[in-house]
Amino acid sequence: MANGNNPFLMAQRQVKSACDKLGTEEAVYEILKNPQRVVEVAIPVKMDDGSVKTFIGYRSQHNNAVGPYKGGLRFHPDVNMDEVKALSTWMTFKCGVVGVPYGGGKGGVIVDHRTLSEGEYERLSRGYARAIAPVIGEKVDIPAPDVGTSGKVMAWMTDEYERATGEFAPGVFTGKPVEFYGSLGRTEATGYGVAIMARAAAKKMHLPLEGAKVAVQGFGNVGSYAALYISQMGAKVVAVSDSTCTLVDEGGFHIKSLMEHLKNNDNNLTGYAGADKELHRDELLTLDVDILMPCALENQITAENAHDIKAKIISEGANGPTTIEADEILDERGVVVVADILANAGGVTVSYFEWIQNLTRDIWTFEKVQEKQAELMENAFAEIWDLKEEKKTNIRNAAFMISIRRIEQALRLRGLI
Numbered sequence: 001m002a003n004g005n006n007p008f009l010m011a012q013r014q015v016k017s018a019c020d021k022l023g024t025e026e027a028v029y030e031i032l033k034n035p036q037r038v039v040e041v042a043i044p045v046k047m048d049d050g051s052v053k054t055f056i057g058y059r060s061q062h063n064n065a066v067g068p069y070k071g072g073l074r075f076h077p078d079v080n081m082d083e084v085k086a087l088s089t090w091m092t093f094k095c096g097v098v099g100v101p102y103g104g105g106k107g108g109v110i111v112d113h114r115t116l117s118e119g120e121y122e123r124l125s126r127g128y129a130r131a132i133a134p135v136i137g138e139k140v141d142i143p144a145p146d147v148g149t150s151g152k153v154m155a156w157m158t159d160e161y162e163r164a165t166g167e168f169a170p171g172v173f174t175g176k177p178v179e180f181y182g183s184l185g186r187t188e189a190t191g192y193g194v195a196i197m198a199r200a201a202a203k204k205m206h207l208p209l210e211g212a213k214v215a216v217q218g219f220g221n222v223g224s225y226a227a228l229y230i231s232q233m234g235a236k237v238v239a240v241s242d243s244t245c246t247l248v249d250e251g252g253f254h255i256k257s258l259m260e261h262l263k264n265n266d267n268n269l270t271g272y273a274g275a276d277k278e279l280h281r282d283e284l285l286t287l288d289v290d291i292l293m294p295c296a297l298e299n300q301i302t303a304e305n306a307h308d309i310k311a312k313i314i315s316e317g318a319n320g321p322t323t324i325e326a327d328e329i330l331d332e333r334g335v336v337v338v339a340d341i342l343a344n345a346g347g348v349t350v351s352y353f354e355w356i357q358n359l360t361r362d363i364w365t366f367e368k369v370q371e372k373q374a375e376l377m378e379n380a381f382a383e384i385w386d387l388k389e390e391k392k393t394n395i396r397n398a399a400f401m402i403s404i405r406r407i408e409q410a411l412r413l414r415g416l417i
């Protein structure tokens with residue numbers, strides 16, 4: 001990994017730049033530049049063939065001045081300590097952007113879960129939950145799904161945590177299945193938010209959403225629902241991709257048919273009969289569209305391809321999809337980038353709603369969840385847009401600035417600065 005594309009260095013530069021623009025005292029960056037704790041665990045798993053394999057996992061707890069650590073768990077072969085540290089840093093500022101009372105955390109395991117049987121996947125998930133049980137808790141650190149994990153994994157982990165501690169603690173993980181203390185609207189939440197943020201940016205730019213062309217990179221939890229909701233808002237999703245290919249349909253995809261195809265095709269987009277053509281997966285980013293939604297992994301939009309991006313709006317479903325150099329190029333070219341810590345904050349927002357329901361034993365309707373999510377994110381967008389205009393900066397910097405102001409207050413009131 002080139003140093004410039006190390007996500008943790010990138011996260012630190014983003015925080016520093018916003019602290020400088022705000023003129024905060026040095027102690028603020030000094031505290032926020034590193035996670036408070038990073039735990040590495042080795043998880044032995046009995047494999048189906050009788051052998052034992054040890055997997056390495058992490059949990060990074062960035063800052064808890066505002067509230068318990070909060071953030072997802074990633075199962076992916078490229079997981080590493082710096083990535084987890086970066087993702088936990090972004091979580092702290094994401095929670096500050098939408099004003100939910102959490103700090104940032106993130107975890108991961110180095111594994112390609114698709115190579116595991118269902119039983120091995122469950123034993124690994126349970127092993128990870130047991131390993132981090134001493135450092136998490138309903139009011140300490142609350143993990144959630146990310147790449148390679150899902151509601152099913154959160155249910156296994158909640159059960160394992162409860163067995164390990166002897167407590168009934170449904171609020172220790174969020175993103176659980178609705179039938180197992182999950183919240184209606186959590187599965188859809190991140191993608192829904194990415195679509196709402198694209199719509200808010202389009203309105204500011206006087207770009208009619210009706211018929212606007214959209215490309216969505218990554219068709220997992222975030223990408224598929226971002227595609228579904230933006231198409232329901234009137235836009236035309238003309239390209240989607242996953243790690244196997246890019247599919248193009250100039251007439252606009254029927255998103256629910258694509259989601260159905262995935263279920264019947266080993267979770268791969270390739271081979272979908274309803275597409276005009278199939279391209280290499282990376283070709284999606286530079287297609288001639290109005291809105292681009294990167295919903296896969298970090299470092300996708302770089303100095304190498306930023307000049308070729310045709311979209312006028314980018315709504316970042318993924319964490320860290322745009323490098324700092326690419327951000328500068330996009331800024332110069334007038335492309336509006338709705339930054340990850342705002343665009344994908346719908347997930348943690350509805351995780352917060354799930355947690356409230358768990359702690360109070362309440363159950364909210366789908367409509368209530370979506371209405372409250374939309375209101376919270378639209379208000380955050382409006383506040384950040386106004387600050388961006390006032391300070392003549394971009395959305396990312398303004399989002400970090402608003403968040404840092406909130407965290408700085410908590411640090412001060414706790415007597416840490």
Ligand SMILES: NC(=O)C1=CN([C@@H]2O[C@H](COP(=O)(O)OP(=O)(O)OC[C@H]3O[C@@H](n4cnc5c(N)ncnc54)[C@H](OP(=O)(O)O)[C@@H]3O)[C@@H](O)[C@H]2O)C=CC1
Nearest residue numbers: 146147148190218219220221222242243296318319344347
């Ligand atoms: N889940 C959530 O609530 C939240 C997730 N995020 C972020 O959103 C992003 C996606 O997460 P999520 O949807 O949960 O993960 P999933 O595992 O559900 O989906 C990931 C998707 O990205 C695809 N993908 C992987 N590599 C590439 C690539 N190089 N080009 C194109 N597609 C690729 C995968 O394809 P394949 O299946 O073929 O591997 C899959 O379709 C991550 O950055 C995550 O951190 C942010 C906020 C909340």
Ligand SMILES: O=C(O)CCC(=O)C(=O)O
Nearest residue numbers: 071072144146347348351
């Ligand atoms: O739902 C959550 O708590 C966190 C989701 C997440 O990992 C993220 O926003 O990147």
